[in-house]
Amino acid sequence: MTQPLPLILLPGMGTDARVFAVQKLAFPQVIVPPWIEPRWQESLADYAARMVETVNPGGPCYIGGMSFGGMVALEMSRHLPVKACLLISSIHSGRELPLWARIAGPAAWLLPPWTDWVISTTGTVLLRTLGPVLPKPLKQTCTHLSRIYPSPMLPWSCRAVVKWKPDPNGWTCPIYHLHGDHDGVIPYRYTTPTRLVPQGGHVLPLTHPFVVNDFLRQAMSDAP
Numbered sequence: 001m002t003q004p005l006p007l008i009l010l011p012g013m014g015t016d017a018r019v020f021a022v023q024k025l026a027f028p029q030v031i032v033p034p035w036i037e038p039r040w041q042e043s044l045a046d047y048a049a050r051m052v053e054t055v056n057p058g059g060p061c062y063i064g065g066m067s068f069g070g071m072v073a074l075e076m077s078r079h080l081p082v083k084a085c086l087l088i089s090s091i092h093s094g095r096e097l098p099l100w101a102r103i104a105g106p107a108a109w110l111l112p113p114w115t116d117w118v119i120s121t122t123g124t125v126l127l128r129t130l131g132p133v134l135p136k137p138l139k140q141t142c143t144h145l146s147r148i149y150p151s152p153m154l155p156w157s158c159r160a161v162v163k164w165k166p167d168p169n170g171w172t173c174p175i176y177h178l179h180g181d182h183d184g185v186i187p188y189r190y191t192t193p194t195r196l197v198p199q200g201g202h203v204l205p206l207t208h209p210f211v212v213n214d215f216l217r218q219a220m221s222d223a224p
Helices: 017-026 044-055 068-079 099-110 115-133 136-146 153-162 209-222
Strands: 007-010 061-066 082-088 175-180 195-197
Touching: 007 068, 017 209, 044 068, 044 153, 061 068, 061 209, 068 082, 068 153, 082 209, 099 153, 175 209
Parallel strands: 007 061, 061 082, 082 175, 175 195
Antiparallel strands: none
């Protein structure tokens, strides 16, 4: 019996391998590498090239990721024999970020070390106090923020994503893109998903895990 090709999945900013817990049960070939420490003023493309060194399976594979992880996965695909790149709640370049993110991103270096804790606490407090009356997109955003854990990635990644301008010649593999139509962090209207999830927010692997599994299975089947 032919062994399935490795499926490398990268979590979003402020999350770790636990976000893909259901996917790891459905796909034993899933690899979720830990983030490496970013370097001062390193570009997203350069960071992705260093990530490849830690997870290169040595042969054909699939790669993908959620949110920020999807962006890194796209750049990593240039250095691997990738059959397809599978994006979840992500974008294809910094130009697809919402306006507020493009404005605020460059100022991320000013954030103090405890910023992640403040963001997580704010999201938790809003959920517990105003959760029942918050609009659904805002409630989903607060849920995402409440799950952020302390990480040195935040200030660097905010700035790197804003400056991210991929090679205009395009990508070297097919791209399949799943996005929620109620994503309050990266609204789908700013990008070009191949499949929309009705009532889906930003953290689809947690809120719609079986939809994500179906998407991954179908994309890997459709890839040439």
